[in-house]
Amino acid sequence: MSDQVEVVEQASPEEDSAQAYKLEPKTVASVLYAVEIDDRERLIELMEPLHAADIADLLEQINPFERTKLIRLYDREFDGEILSELDDSIREEVIAILTPQVLSQAVRELDSDDVVDLIEDLEDTQQEVILGALEESDRAAVEQALSWPEYSAGRLMQREVVAAPEHWTVGQAIDHLRATPEEDLPDQFYHIVMVDPRFHPVGNVTLGKLMRSKRTTPLKELLEDTFRIIPAAQDEGEVAYAFNQYHLISAPVVDDEGRLIGVITIDDAMAVLDEEHEEDILRLAGVGEGSLSDRVTETTKQRLPWLAVNLVTAIAASMVISQFEAAIAQIVALAVLMPIVASMGGNAGTQSLTVAVRAIATKDLTGSNVWRVIRRECLVGLINGAIFAVVMGIVGVVWFGSPALGYVIAVAMVVNMVVAGLAGTGIPIILERIGVDPALASGAFVTTVTDVVGFFAFLGLAAVVLL
């Protein structure tokens, strides 16, 4: 009980609400000090009130040397949940540090779906070490889960399910629950899945309803309104979407024959949703994957491809500029002003693009409204382009004293911002249709278009009008 009370106090309302759950730098410093002076008791005392997720965060934030020392000192206190919560890159390192005894004890504590999540990204040798540490039945369960494709519902689900035949009553279901041994039940469960004689799921009954009903009530009468069945091969992103869209709490998972083989709960779906978002944000910025705890060489390699793509597009834009060297040599003001047109187009394009990529991810951009959306984005580009055209026209006149130059930059601005709206919406849609992730690839294409069009419109028009 003392443990409980401590946690409660930690989260009391007196705390600073804005940063209620931040790992305190003070805590980190105390932990590192305890590690430095080799004070195991103090270390354990300091770690005691921390949730496994916070310990994992702490391990990610300290440097590799401190990490190794801490883990060695912490030794047998290290539990499986911390492993589960660690970032992939750090996890491999930590597993390599743990002694075989600590590792196998840590892994045995975990549910089979957590073990799957833990090992699916590990190298083969580490996978084998962990599989070897498991009991026979758990190992079989994990291996079976791994037979489903990566990022599928089959990998995400837990295999322990509470199912009941259609014809059962409340009383029968409760008696069955009481008779089932603890280890055959999921850690947490919220529904009983009703199944037909072929073991196909036909509905969910919440525990709350079950408890409040008479023992003689047929389960059939208590079915939830919203009920979705997840095929085991379904992509986990679709699973997360379904939970979010239909407010599911848990959903049964079925094999190719439609038989119940597991259940996915909302906490797993929430974790997937979080990862997918992270991926989208990073991809939009040209950072494939990556976290703060990756090594420098790792990070450098991850970012290089996008920068290389950007270099190619930047050179393409430069080639456009080089077609107008003569014009620039005569009117240097063109060189001064040309980045403005390209930059405004790039920004407007990124705006359209981001909205389009999000709308595709949330399935709000479909066949039914594609053309309306494209028209809308072009119109927005036209209006904003016109506004900034006036501003830049005036800047051109005031700065360089040339109404013609002001006119040229104004027209180029309008053209480029309309093109930005078109490309920013059209490119992600096309990429999605041909099966390329729009979050990953749209940015490079859109900025290439806005750079090339921006420089070409401005310099080309200038060459015609001003020379």
Add this chain to the structure above:
Amino acid sequence: MSDQVEVVEQASPEEDSAQAYKLEPKTVASVLYAVEIDDRERLIELMEPLHAADIADLLEQINPFERTKLIRLYDREFDGEILSELDDSIREEVIAILTPQVLSQAVRELDSDDVVDLIEDLEDTQQEVILGALEESDRAAVEQALSWPEYSAGRLMQREVVAAPEHWTVGQAIDHLRATPEEDLPDQFYHIVMVDPRFHPVGNVTLGKLMRSKRTTPLKELLEDTFRIIPAAQDEGEVAYAFNQYHLISAPVVDDEGRLIGVITIDDAMAVLDEEHEEDILRLAGVGEGSLSDRVTETTKQRLPWLAVNLVTAIAASMVISQFEAAIAQIVALAVLMPIVASMGGNAGTQSLTVAVRAIATKDLTGSNVWRVIRRECLVGLINGAIFAVVMGIVGVVWFGSPALGYVIAVAMVVNMVVAGLAGTGIPIILERIGVDPALASGAFVTTVTDVVGFFAFLGLAAVVLL
């Protein structure tokens, strides 16, 4: 029961897994046709199998004219959940279309927390219409919830809670549950909250454990390990973080005196997490808010401020260029190559920036590792800068036949990419410290830095070395 079966078939495993939950354009077309020919029966038949969330999506995807016609034809079938699921911008429009009778009936069906969520963003007059449609007790509940700050736990929670005194046994808790009238219980609940005599929450008992235990077992023995208390004034983003970090399913909400006043469940937290992510992505791209269903004028206004900021930074960069007009006039190749340096810096800066903004949001970037992260980002910039310096040096020599030009662009590239790493990490950290949302403001600052530094380093060095 026929309703259930239909839903099951819809989600059967034969379906295309990649897009399992997409609203079919065919469905949308059929619905629109039914509306067009005024066939109310067919419309109701088509909408019947759709979840409220899908109907809301459909309403968002069609145009305002079709929307009005559909809603008028659908009439009394329109239910409150559809309203809940609609985008803010469309919601106001739809409420204005609904007849007072349909609206009040729709609103009365909803739980009080859904009503709060529904009306908090509405205009005052629409708020009053909806509050007026509620029953007295519901109206009081909604008004009390609205007394908590916007985006706080107090607005997010449901007020119906199942609580039990510390000294109760399993049997007492079950009897109490059975005796409580349906309407005083939450729609869905997963835990019983144990409270002390002052009504302060002290722990959670899951319904699963409750059902499986003997009637004489004290509730105290069944408490869950992980338990967090949420102050009602806490920001909803922190609430979502806590659910995600600590794998909570539900958590009690307390008032300033620490008394239990409500409960937040994971599905609400998931919705918040989703919104926060959406906001982050859009802000990073300079789209404050906004969805596909906003009007053109609305969207134009939302995007204008960011474009205006970008114009100012672009002009600042142009002013740097104009300092070197003489150099450019002599060597036009400088004008051709200079956008490459700025563009590579901008991209590298955006990469660092996005990783930093994410790490701040997930609380992985803290006082303990700030300097290490900044050092790391600069080092990544240095390595990638060096690689692209070599490439660009060669391009410079091959394209313009000038080794000196190749040398200048190479050095400028390295300088700008190290600065990009520094600015991309440092600027979001500083903004966060002074209380500005780094997702919203970092982009403009970082690209200003990389543009200015890029042009200055390249042109300045060229002026010194080449003239």
